[in-house]
Amino acid sequence: MMGAVGRVFVTRALPFPALERLAAEHEVDVWEERTPPPPDALLARAAEADGLLTMITERVDGALLDAAPSVKAVANLAVGTDNIDLEAAAERGIPVGNTPGVLTDTTADLAFALLLALARRLADGEREVREGRWAPWEPSHGLGGDVSGTTLGIVGWGRIGQAMARRGEGFGMEVVHSSRSSGLALEELLEQADFVSVHTPLTPETRHLIDADALRRMNPTAYLINTARGGVVDQVALREALETGEIAGAALDVTDPEPLPGDDPILSAPNLLVVPHIGSATVRTRSRMAEMAVDNLLAALAGRDMPHAAN
Numbered sequence: 001m002m003g004a005v006g007r008v009f010v011t012r013a014l015p016f017p018a019l020e021r022l023a024a025e026h027e028v029d030v031w032e033e034r035t036p037p038p039p040d041a042l043l044a045r046a047a048e049a050d051g052l053l054t055m056i057t058e059r060v061d062g063a064l065l066d067a068a069p070s071v072k073a074v075a076n077l078a079v080g081t082d083n084i085d086l087e088a089a090a091e092r093g094i095p096v097g098n099t100p101g102v103l104t105d106t107t108a109d110l111a112f113a114l115l116l117a118l119a120r121r122l123a124d125g126e127r128e129v130r131e132g133r134w135a136p137w138e139p140s141h142g143l144g145g146d147v148s149g150t151t152l153g154i155v156g157w158g159r160i161g162q163a164m165a166r167r168g169e170g171f172g173m174e175v176v177h178s179s180r181s182s183g184l185a186l187e188e189l190l191e192q193a194d195f196v197s198v199h200t201p202l203t204p205e206t207r208h209l210i211d212a213d214a215l216r217r218m219n220p221t222a223y224l225i226n227t228a229r230g231g232v233v234d235q236v237a238l239r240e241a242l243e244t245g246e247i248a249g250a251a252l253d254v255t256d257p258e259p260l261p262g263d264d265p266i267l268s269a270p271n272l273l274v275v276p277h278i279g280s281a282t283v284r285t286r287s288r289m290a291e292m293a294v295d296n297l298l299a300a301l302a303g304r305d306m307p308h309a310a311n
C-alpha cells in the first residue's frame with residue numbers, strides 16, 4: 001500500500017499536534033484506554049493496520065508480526081527499543097523507528113534530580129513534614145551527603161550518560177564512566193563512585209548488569225540511580241543490598257516489572273526512592289517524540305526510509 005492511504009494503530013492516546021499530521025494522511029485507529037491493549041487486542045488491531053505507533057508497553061515480536069502481515073512499519077514512542085524484536089522485524093523487511101536525541105536532556109535532568117534527592121534526603125524530609133513530624137531545627141537533623149567533590153560513575157556512555165556527565169561536572173563532581181568501548185572496567189567504577197548512574201539500553205548482555213556482585217563492590221556510602229531500564233538492575237539483589245546497608249540508597253525511575261505493584265517487596269527496603277518512569281515526561285519532549293514517531297511512519301508508509309530508524 002506504499003504511498004496510498006493506510007491505517008495506523010496508535011496504542012495509546014497521543015494528545016499532541018503530531019497525531020493530526022498522521023490523521024491528515026492516514027486512517028488512525030487509537031487505543032483510547034489508559035492501560036495498554038492486552039495482547040489479543042493488540043493482535044486484532046494490528047492485523048488491520050499498515051503501521052503501528054507503539055509505546056514501550058507493547059511487545060512487538062515475530063509472532064505478532066506474522067499474525068499481522070499487513071503491518072509494514074513500526075514507530076516506537078521511545079528511544080529504547082527493548083520491547084521490539086528488531087531482528088524479527090528486519091527479517092520481515094519491517095522498518096522500526098525510535099525517538100533518539102529529543103529526550104536526552106530531559107532524562108538526564110530527571111537522573112540528576114534523583115541524585116540530588118537521594119543525597120539531600122528530599123523524600124524523607126517531605127514525608128516528615130506531611131506526617132506532622134517536623135521537629136524544631138537542630139544541628140544533626142536531616143543530614144545528607146554532599147554532591148560537589150564526590151565521584152559520579154556513569155554506566156553506559158551514550159547520549160544520556162554523557163548528558164548526565166555534563167550535569168555532574170556542573171555540580172563540581174569528578175566524573176568517570178564505563179561502557180563496552182571506553183572508560184573504566186565496571187568493577188573499578190563501582191569501587192570508585194559515590195553515585196552510580198545507569199544509562200545502558202536493556203539487552204541480553206546488560207540484563208542484571210548491576211547484580212549482587214556489582215552491588216557488593218559499591219561503597220556502603222554510595223547511591224545507585226537507574227533511569228535506563230528496570231531489567232538492568234537485579235531488583236532482588238538491590239533490595240538485599242539496601243536492607244543490609246551494603247549501599248546507602250537507590251533511586252529508580254524504572255523497575256521490573258512496570259508498573260511496580262504497591263506491595264512489591266522492594267518498596268519496603270530502606271533509603272529507596274521510586275518514581276513511575278517519568279524520565280522523558282515533559283510536555284515539550286513528549287510532543288517532540290510524537291513528531292518523530294509520526295515522521296517515521298509517514299516516511300515508511302510513503303516508501304521512504306525512516307528518518308530515525310532503529311533497525
Ligand code: DGY
Pocket residue numbers: 056077078079080081103279280
Ligand atoms: C524511552 O524513550 O526509552 C523512555 O524509556 C520512554 O520515554
